[in-house]
Amino acid sequence: MKDMRDFIVEGEEKGLVKRITAEVDWNLELSHIAKLNEEAGGPALLFENVKDYDTPVMTSVCTTTERCAMIMGQPLDASLTDLYAAWAKLGETLIPPKEIDKSEAPCKQNILTGGDIDLYKFPVPQWYPLDGGRYIGTAHYFITKDPETGWVNLGTYRAQLLGKDKIGTQFIKGKHADIMLKKYQAMGKPMPCASVIGCDPLLFILGAARVSASVSEYDVAGAIRGEAVKVVKGETVDLPIPAFAEIVLEGEVDADKFMEEGPFGEYTGYYSGVGTDPRNFMDVKCITHRDNPILWGTTVGRAVTDTHMTMALSYGATLWEQLLQMKIPGLKAVYCPPEGSGRFLAIISMKQMYPGHADQVLTAAISTEMGAYGLKTVIVVDEDIDPWDIPRVMYALSFRFQPNRSQVIKRGRSTPLDPSLPIEAREITGRLLLDATIPYDWKQKPIPIELDPQMVERVKGRWTELGL
Ligand SMILES: Cc1cc2nc3c(=O)[nH]c(=O)nc-3n(C[C@H](O)[C@H](O)[C@H](O)COP(=O)(O)O)c2cc1C
Ligand SMILES: [Mn+2]
Incomplete structure (x- = not known):
């Protein structure tokens, strides 16, 4: 093209x-x-x-x-x-x-x-x-x-x-x-x-x-x-x-x-x-x-328009590129939702490999050249959750995230366009880092509920008969 x-x-x-x-x-x-x-x-x-x-x-x-x-x-x-x-x-x-x-x-x-x-x-x-x-x-x-x-x-x-x-x-x-x-x-x-x-x-x-x-x-x-x-x-x-x-x-x-x-x-x-x-x-x-x-031309305006999509694409890609350059192991994927124009919110999925790993990823994201400007909220989830699968991210925020333990607020450079700040004071933003992973160092982790695979096969075979 x-x-x-x-x-x-x-x-x-x-x-x-x-x-x-x-x-x-x-x-x-x-x-x-x-x-x-x-x-x-x-x-x-x-x-x-x-x-x-x-x-x-x-x-x-x-x-x-x-x-x-x-x-x-x-x-x-x-x-x-x-x-x-x-x-x-x-x-x-x-x-x-x-x-x-x-x-x-x-x-x-x-x-x-x-x-x-x-x-x-x-x-x-x-x-x-x-x-x-x-x-x-x-x-x-x-x-x-x-x-x-x-x-x-x-x-x-x-x-x-x-x-x-x-x-x-x-x-x-x-x-x-x-x-x-x-x-x-x-x-x-x-x-x-x-x-x-x-x-x-x-x-x-x-x-x-x-x-x-x-x-x-x-x-x-x-x-x-x-x-x-x-x-x-x-x-x-x-x-x-x-x-x-x-x-x-x-x-x-x-x-x-x-x-x-x-x-x-x-x-x-x-x-x-x-x-x-x-x-x-x-x-x-x-x-x-x-x-x-x-x-x-483009409409700009309220999400989602060209501006949001192009930013979600290039800002998300650049964040991913810069995280990879930091050579942090275990990174699986990043998603910067177009609804947040790819710059205010980032979700990262990762495989935890050592204590403090999720914290490292959260602070790394806001320390990249991309994340250091405007990024307000970073959520890290375990590898079993795709960061673009928002219902699953909500699940992790509900059942894995613990405000007592895994929420950090920092300060950083804001964009002058952020309407959540008063017009006359938009230089500095707060940043929220949310760890929605299951802690790596827990000896006893929650036991996930799994379906019985044989029973799944069996009921699938009966699906039509059940009228479903
Ligand atoms: C439709 C649209 C309009 C934009 N308008 C402006 C603007 O008026 N001023 C500005 O500084 N950035 C604006 N931006 C954001 C910049 O394009 C973006 O920050 C880009 O990185 C600027 O290029 P630079 O990094 O080479 O300076 C706009 C982006 C889009 C998609
Ligand atoms: Mn440039």
């Missing part, structure tokens, strides 16, 4: 993508159809007939595990935990992108500069009623480059349509584009930047993934694909652009210039602030797009 179009073709073949030919309004109607369809577990949608526009809009690309599996080139029945294992394995060998000639890059089919730049030519949706405006950058990412080392970063940070050649940015402190922007600021220069809207969905998943600083998301995409991502030079910025992108906005961000931005319905299901805030923005100097481009 190299682009959005391959995703659509393969998705249609497999019944995972549907075209909507009826006319829909970009103003709330499109997003509401998408959201209700997502809540019903429906397919990805290609809105071909958006009121007042010729450009189609794609939504809900990553909202099911099945579609995430398809994007990663894995079997469609893979669980999230299977995808974590595949990610960790493939991610061992990074593959840098390959530059191709402009003549072979469809993203250059149309090049607009100067007075031809008008972002209102795209059917940018208004997603939720209280959003501060239309958001053009949702299922997109910004490409930026470190001015000192040349490290190229892909990062998904929301982008509001703020004018015909301006889009908002919201680089939260410490995010990679923020680190880079501060370096350009110190040099007294604006930061060259490109926004990519519509591309190989894996690149969006990686834009939102917490890949380590100084590692390029392009190289991880190459690793997962087993093939270098094809890129082409920007027209006005010295940045590698995915050659098969649908729409690319090139420009610059000046750390000392601000516009009012927001609010925007976040993935927590709440607004992160109460009104607009002054934020940096990107001055768009050039738009390139394919013939008949597709605008890709």
Whole structure:
């Protein structure tokens, strides 16, 4: 899969993508159809007939595990935990992108500069009623480059349509584009930047993934694909652009210039602030797009949407990868539920091999680079329980967990979006570590009730006779 179009073709073949030919309004109607369809577990949608526009809009690309599996080139029945294992394995060998000639890059089919730049030519949706405006950058990412080392970063940070050649940015402190922007600021220069809207969905998943600083998301995409991502030079910025992108906005961000931005319905299901805030923005100097481009967007909002699924995938995979790197024995599987957007809650199953082993796993999880930021609750269960089997996890929390013994509260770095903390104090979160295993060192363990295997066979043979 190299682009959005391959995703659509393969998705249609497999019944995972549907075209909507009826006319829909970009103003709330499109997003509401998408959201209700997502809540019903429906397919990805290609809105071909958006009121007042010729450009189609794609939504809900990553909202099911099945579609995430398809994007990663894995079997469609893979669980999230299977995808974590595949990610960790493939991610061992990074593959840098390959530059191709402009003549072979469809993203250059149309090049607009100067007075031809008008972002209102795209059917940018208004997603939720209280959003501060239309958001053009949702299922997109910004490409930026470190001015000192040349490290190229892909990062998904929301982008509001703020004018015909301006889009908002919201680089939260410490995010990679923020680190880079501060370096350009110190040099007294604006930061060259490109926004990519519509591309190989894996690149969006990686834009939102917490890949380590100084590692390029392009190289991880190459690793997962087993093939270098094809890129082409920007027209006005010295940045590698995915050659098969649908729409690319090139420009610059000046750390000392601000516009009012927001609010925007976040993935927590709440607004992160109460009104607009002054934020940096990107001055768009050039738009390139394919013939008949597709605008890709996502609903964000309350779980489960693309944001939750992509985070549950990449954050869970990264947590698993980082736990494996710690070489702790006995780890069986990890599950980061999409309902917690893969970042607030993690469940780990393990085979205990020595006293203190379960404690080690709990503290290891919050000490990984992934777990150290935002993770609030970690539950560890024995190997007989699959961490994604929530009824069994509830069983373990009810019958194995003992609050007197196995609950620890710690403090750690929070995300500023966590609505369980007051808006003005979201730097530090509590962390809850729950040991729902049977203690390793108990001499006398509870005796499990097993069915008699012969009797099971016998009654199964009588099932029809019993009228069941
Ligand atoms: C749809 C969507 C919107 C997001 N919006 C923002 C945002 O506005 N600001 C931000 O800092 N992170 C945002 N994130 C989370 C980042 O993508 C994520 O933290 C990622 O790791 C950033 O890339 P980086 O690690 O290279 O900085 C968003 C994620 C998604 C999926
Ligand atoms: Mn990064």
